Amino acid sequence: MPSIVPAFAWLEGLAWTTALRESPFGYPLIETSHVACIVVFAGLVIMMDLRLVGLAFTHAPLAQIQRRLFPWQMATFVPSTATGILLFCVDPLRYYRNVLFLAKLVFLALAGLNALAFHLKTYRRVEGWDEDPQVTAIARLAGVASLLLWSLTIVSSRLIPNNWFK
Amino acid sequence: MLLPFFQWCDGLAISQAYRDSTYLFPLTQALHLLAVTVFVGAIVIGDLRLLGWGPVGQSRASITRSAGSILLWAGLAVVLTGIPQFTTNALTYHRSWLFVFKMYLLAAALLFTVTVRQRVAGAAEGRLPSWVPKAVGAVSLALWIGVTISGRLITYYG
Numbered sequence: 001m002p003s004i005v006p007a008f009a010w011l012e013g014l015a016w017t018t019a020l021r022e023s024p025f026g027y028p029l030i031e032t033s034h035v036a037c038i039v040v041f042a043g044l045v046i047m048m049d050l051r052l053v054g055l056a057f058t059h060a061p062l063a064q065i066q067r068r069l070f071p072w073q074m075a076t077f078v079p080s081t082a083t084g085i086l087l088f089c090v091d092p093l094r095y096y097r098n099v100l101f102l103a104k105l106v107f108l109a110l111a112g113l114n115a116l117a118f119h120l121k122t123y124r125r126v127e128g129w130d131e132d133p134q135v136t137a138i139a140r141l142a143g144v145a146s147l148l149l150w151s152l153t154i155v156s157s158r159l160i161p162n163n164w165f166k
Numbered sequence: 167m168l169l170p171f172f173q174w175c176d177g178l179a180i181s182q183a184y185r186d187s188t189y190l191f192p193l194t195q196a197l198h199l200l201a202v203t204v205f206v207g208a209i210v211i212g213d214l215r216l217l218g219w220g221p222v223g224q225s226r227a228s229i230t231r232s233a234g235s236i237l238l239w240a241g242l243a244v245v246l247t248g249i250p251q252f253t254t255n256a257l258t259y260h261r262s263w264l265f266v267f268k269m270y271l272l273a274a275a276l277l278f279t280v281t282v283r284q285r286v287a288g289a290a291e292g293r294l295p296s297w298v299p300k301a302v303g304a305v306s307l308a309l310w311i312g313v314t315i316s317g318r319l320i321t322y323y324g
Contacts, residue, residue: 043207
């Protein structure tokens, strides 16, 4: 099976990735922007999840909270993804071998799939979220899964620099 | 002036335990970030409502009141996970201008949140000119994002 390592070595050797890696400002500023965007994005997702599980904002209809927060979640998700990809490009060989980075990607993918499944399954009945007990139960389950997966994503992200499992 | 306090923090048993452990400090950092995320989420949902971009079907007061209990619990978790990180590296922070800047910004953000923001958010709808809650939401957002960014930059330039 062909190895992906040469491709990552090529990426790491490019002039712009080298310049960003060696710049005193490049990597720190991209990483800080990444963290700021992900904090706001995940923070708003968690607010939505707390409404889903019935722990906060219970006076507000679910559909309304979902509809009003979604554009802001996307407005921070896009730059956090872009800066995340950039960070990987700057140092691909380091991340590629890091188990905690791979764990973060798995949690991220699962959180994304959970959100997608939830939207596809329940979004058509969005107006009935607050009345239909069956939809409410599904929403709660999706909320708990989302809270857990985003928490694990954040925690594993912060642990990446430690690379405990070499 | 504060050097003896920073030295005392550095010498605490908990600071030594954190320095001796491979896992304690990184795990506390990770939980700190998680607590910060929840805290910022609760701030941002209130600020978006103040700006007129959040859940506008609900009153400003009801959104910020509901976010208030989250702020309290998440804030407590931020402090509890922040203290051991501070004491472990107290002597480094003593020399860090970014740390000092973050602490001033944090104090300003806290003061603004419990005074101006709370008062404006709790005011009856229509009682204030429409630009007032918008301005308060924008200032609050800038202050808290500033705290988050400066906190992260300490790692690189502190």
